[in-house]
Structure formats: structure tokens, C-alpha cells
Amino acid sequence: MSKPTPISGFPEWLPPQRMIEQYVIDRLRRTFELYGFAPLETRAVEPLDQLLRKGETSKEVYLLRRLQADPDAAASAGDDALGLHFDLTVPFARYVLENAGKLQFPFRRYQIQKVWRGERPQEGRYREFLQADIDIVDRDELAPHHEAELPLVIGDALASLPIPPVRIQVNNRKVCEGFYRGIGLTDPDAALRAIDKLDKIGPQRVAELLMSTAGAGESQAKACLSLAEISAPDASVADAVRGLGVEHPLLDEGLAELVVVLETAAAHAPGLCVADLRIARGLDYYTGTVYETQLRGYERFGSICSGGRYDDLASAGADRFPGVGISIGVSRLLGLLFGADALSISRPVPTCVLVALPAESDRPAGNQVADALRRRGIAVEVSPSAAKFGKQIRYAARRGIPYVWFPGVDGEPDSVKDIRSGAQQPAERSTWSPPASELTPTVSGGSAAAAD
Known part of the structure; x- marks a missing residue:
């Protein structure tokens, strides 16, 4: 056999790194269970019509094909319309719809599982990677206090790891949509998608995108960018938004929900959350609070944990199960820290x-x-x-x-x-034991400087 050629975007950790990954998984699972989340694993494939119905994901989905499949048989069985899931939220929504009669609501689940995305590999971004998700769904209505709870869970979960501190940036899609409607835009989803690109392409190009795709005039585009510039760690965010002079009932509703999230987080973990109104999240299914999480010292790599509220993703006919979820990019987090030599383990094997x-x-x-x-x-x-x-x-x-x-x-x-x-x-x-600290390998943060 000739020497194999590596395939980019599919990380294969060395044994010490894999041990660190398993340690991280165990700590996350423990925290999730302390908050009452039950474990779940869904299948790796979903029908393409489900994978593609929400958000700009069509170019990222890996299709499932049999090498020697009978085209006629595959078509009749539906095998030609399956893809690997690109996140865990869409499969979870499908699972809830299929199993609603067997679940107790509100249903709290965590899921630690591989996902696949056909995007360009780069540092901290992979084609195959591990995610750790938590979601809460309810039947018909989901109380908004759940949107305030999830950052607390994530804050505790990440604080249990030997990693740099994090800051969770929060926004509310109702704030953005209400503001856009208040200034006269009729396609708030297009405006949200444009604002979501702000960190990637800058304000000038986002303004052009707002005018070309969302129907914004020059003054409207400027107002959208002014909203996106607002950031605050407390309820003063509402005053800053109202200072822009825009009124809409949906805007008021979103600001009230955003303030509750900030105040709840401040009481639990001061400094954990900050309102950042440029956070939009590109997937279309988010309807309320949205989250992104920055790892201190690694901000230039973007978010390592994100999610939000969704009201219509898990719905079919009269059945409606609104939910809120957040996902930690475990492989992304570890890849960045491994690249900076910022995680270490006391020995490279479990053997004592x-x-x-x-x-x-x-x-x-x-x-x-x-x-x-x-x-x-x-x-x-x-x-x-x-x-x-x-x-x-x-x-x-x-x-x-x-x-x-x-x-x-x-x-x-x-x-x-x-x-x-x-x-x-x-x-x-029958009696000898090593010191408790050496019974199993221990993971610690390294002394390397932050990657930026």
C-alpha cells in the first residue's frame, strides 16, 4: 500500500488529544445532566428536503450515495434524497415530531455527535466535526425564561474546562426584525442575512448588500448598521436602541426578552453575557434570542458556541413545538487550543x-x-x-x-x-493505590499565548 494522502477537514487526533477530547465530553455531559438534560443520539442522515428547507446550506450538505446502487430502486426507496446532517438542530426537530407522543414536555435533551459540512477547511473549521448541543422544546408555547437559562448552562459547562474564559454575545431576532420593519424594510430576513456577514465583509459591503438584496435605501442601510454597532452588558442596551428613534411592537417585545437574558446572566455569572446587536445568525429558523460565544484570546476565529430560539422548525400541521438550543463546536474549540499548544494532559496513556x-x-x-x-x-x-x-x-x-x-x-x-x-x-x-491525582490522566491549560 502506498503512503496515503491526507484529506483536509477530517481531524484525526493523536491519542493524547483524543483523551483530552473524551475528558471534555465527559465534563460537558456531567454539566448538562446537572441541569436535567437527557441524552439523545439521532441518525446521521436526513431527507434532503428537510436539510435544505431552512437557511443557506445547500452547498454544504454531503449527499449519501451507494457506489453500485440501482438508480430505479434507489429512487423508489428515497435513497437518492438523503444527506448527512450539517447540524443537530434540524434532526432534533424531526425527532421531536416523530416521537412527540412518547416525550414529556418541556423536553430537555443534550446530544454530543458528529456532523458534516462541505465547507472550505481552515483553522478551527472542519468538514467532519463534533458538536455538543442542548435544546429545550415545549408543545405549542415555550416560556421565554428558557432563553435566559441556556447561557447559564453553557457558562457553567465551559467554566468546568481548563480553557480561557468565554463571553456569550446575545441578541434577539425580534429586535432586528422589529427595527427593520420600523424603518420601512419589507424583507427583514434578507437584512438579517446581510448583517450576519458584517464581520466577514465589513460595513461598506454590508450596506451595499442591504440595498441590493433587502431593498434598503441609503439612509435605511445606515440605520441598520447603527443598530448593529450597539453593544452593552446590561439593560442599557434598550435605551441605546430606543435612542435611534425607531418604534415597532416587535422591537419592544424583543428588547424586553433581551433584557431578561442579560439580567438573569448577570445574577448568575457577572460578565458572562453581553448584548451585541450585530449577532444575527444566518440560519432562517431562528425567531428570538440568538447566541454566539467568543473564546478570550481567540476572538479572531469567530464563535465556538452558538444557537438560538426557533418557533417553527419543529412543526407539522397543527403540531407545533417551539424550542431554544445552543451548540458547542467541540472539534472547533479543541482544534484552536491544540494549535496554540494551550491544552495538555499529564500522561499520553491511561495506564498508571x-x-x-x-x-x-x-x-x-x-x-x-x-x-x-x-x-x-x-x-x-x-x-x-x-x-x-x-x-x-x-x-x-x-x-x-x-x-x-x-x-x-x-x-x-x-x-x-x-x-x-x-x-x-x-x-x-489488594491495598496499594497511587495518589488520587494520578489514578487517571489530568488535563490542564497550557502556558502558550493566545493565538492572536
């Missing part, structure tokens, strides 16, 4: 103890020692060969294994050696 072998005939006895330690929750390997003890110790050192277990000879007890300090002491397999 290597059982040394005086001779190959001692392997059964070594296996018994390993079994006894494993039953007590200690990760153990038995030496792969009965080489000289010095060579076995070097093997443990190369693997990052901190302790080596030596069998006793001539009636002497077994002993265990900390190969880092050289300290060696008698040990009994």
Missing part, C-alpha cells in the same frame, strides 16, 4: 502501572497482579516482554507510565516504583 516480568514464565502471575489492580480501578499493563528490568522501566518511561510493579523474590513482598522520583516501596496488590 506497568507490571514487570522477571521471565516470560512469570506472565500468568503478572496477569494476576494486573487483574487485582484493575478490579480496584487502577489502569494496568503487563510488560510486553521479559527483558531486563532496566529496559522494562525505559519502556514505561517512553509510554508515560508513572509506576512499575515488581514481583517479590525469595519470600520478599512485591514492590512498586515511582520511576520519576526513583522511590520504591513494598506493595500489596
Whole structure:
């Protein structure tokens, strides 16, 4: 086999990085469950008509094809109209509709799963990546206090990790839509999509886009940009918006909801949330509060966690299940931190103890020692060969294994050696344990400077 050519956008972490990823997943899952979210996993594929009905995603969806499929059979089975999901919100909405009779509402779920997007790979952006989502849905009506709750969950989840602090930027689509309607724009969705590109293309080109796609005049485009410039950590955001002199009932409703989010966050975690009215979110299904999250020191890479309120995504006929959700880009977050050497793990393998072998005939006895330690929750390997003890110790050192277990000879007890300090002491397999801090590898933030 010739040397394979790497495929960009499909990260494959080294074992220490994968261990860090699993640690992050475990911490996120623990926080989500503390807030009462139940686990869920949905299928990887969805019908294309579902994937493409909301937002500008048609160029990002990977299609599902069988290499030797019968075109006629595939068409009749619908296999020619399946794609890999590009997020976890659309599949979740479909799941709620299919299983509504079996769920208790409001339904709280978390989902940690791979998604696929056919976009251009770059630092922190991949074609295949892991997301961690939480959503709350209810039947017919969803209380707005849930929109204030989700940033608290995310704040606690990310604070449990050894990563730089985050700031959650919040806006409310009703504020934007009400403002746009108040200045006379009739296509607020087009205006939102234009404003969502502000950080990418700058205000001048966004103004041109507002005029060409949203029907804005020059003064209307200027007003939209003035709204997008407003940012505040508290209820003063409402005063700033009203200072622009625009009135509309939907604008008032959105400002009231936005203030509740800010005040709730300030009571729980001061400094966590800030209102930023340039945050629009490009997907069409958002209808209320929207979120984006900046990692301090990595702001130039954009958001690592985003989401919002949706009222019509999970709806079919008379059945309507409004919801609010937020998603952490786990692969995106880790990729940025790995690239800056800003995360480390205390050892590159789970193994805590290597059982040394005086001779190959001692392997059964070594296996018994390993079994006894494993039953007590200690990760153990038995030496792969009965080489000289010095060579076995070097093997443990190369693997990052901190302790080596030596069998006793001539009636002497077994002993265990900390190969880092050289300290060696008698040990009994039924009672000996390493320090609690070394039982499993520990993850810590590195000392590297921020990536920008």
C-alpha cells in the first residue's frame, strides 16, 4: 500500500488529544445532566428536503450515495434524497415530531455527535466535526425564561474546562426584525442575512448588500448598521436602541426578552453575557434570542458556541413545538487550543502501572497482579516482554507510565516504583493505590499565548 494522502477537514487526533477530547465530553455531559438534560443520539442522515428547507446550506450538505446502487430502486426507496446532517438542530426537530407522543414536555435533551459540512477547511473549521448541543422544546408555547437559562448552562459547562474564559454575545431576532420593519424594510430576513456577514465583509459591503438584496435605501442601510454597532452588558442596551428613534411592537417585545437574558446572566455569572446587536445568525429558523460565544484570546476565529430560539422548525400541521438550543463546536474549540499548544494532559496513556516480568514464565502471575489492580480501578499493563528490568522501566518511561510493579523474590513482598522520583516501596496488590491525582490522566491549560 502506498503512503496515503491526507484529506483536509477530517481531524484525526493523536491519542493524547483524543483523551483530552473524551475528558471534555465527559465534563460537558456531567454539566448538562446537572441541569436535567437527557441524552439523545439521532441518525446521521436526513431527507434532503428537510436539510435544505431552512437557511443557506445547500452547498454544504454531503449527499449519501451507494457506489453500485440501482438508480430505479434507489429512487423508489428515497435513497437518492438523503444527506448527512450539517447540524443537530434540524434532526432534533424531526425527532421531536416523530416521537412527540412518547416525550414529556418541556423536553430537555443534550446530544454530543458528529456532523458534516462541505465547507472550505481552515483553522478551527472542519468538514467532519463534533458538536455538543442542548435544546429545550415545549408543545405549542415555550416560556421565554428558557432563553435566559441556556447561557447559564453553557457558562457553567465551559467554566468546568481548563480553557480561557468565554463571553456569550446575545441578541434577539425580534429586535432586528422589529427595527427593520420600523424603518420601512419589507424583507427583514434578507437584512438579517446581510448583517450576519458584517464581520466577514465589513460595513461598506454590508450596506451595499442591504440595498441590493433587502431593498434598503441609503439612509435605511445606515440605520441598520447603527443598530448593529450597539453593544452593552446590561439593560442599557434598550435605551441605546430606543435612542435611534425607531418604534415597532416587535422591537419592544424583543428588547424586553433581551433584557431578561442579560439580567438573569448577570445574577448568575457577572460578565458572562453581553448584548451585541450585530449577532444575527444566518440560519432562517431562528425567531428570538440568538447566541454566539467568543473564546478570550481567540476572538479572531469567530464563535465556538452558538444557537438560538426557533418557533417553527419543529412543526407539522397543527403540531407545533417551539424550542431554544445552543451548540458547542467541540472539534472547533479543541482544534484552536491544540494549535496554540494551550491544552495538555499529564500522561499520553491511561495506564498508571506497568507490571514487570522477571521471565516470560512469570506472565500468568503478572496477569494476576494486573487483574487485582484493575478490579480496584487502577489502569494496568503487563510488560510486553521479559527483558531486563532496566529496559522494562525505559519502556514505561517512553509510554508515560508513572509506576512499575515488581514481583517479590525469595519470600520478599512485591514492590512498586515511582520511576520519576526513583522511590520504591513494598506493595500489596489488594491495598496499594497511587495518589488520587494520578489514578487517571489530568488535563490542564497550557502556558502558550493566545493565538492572536
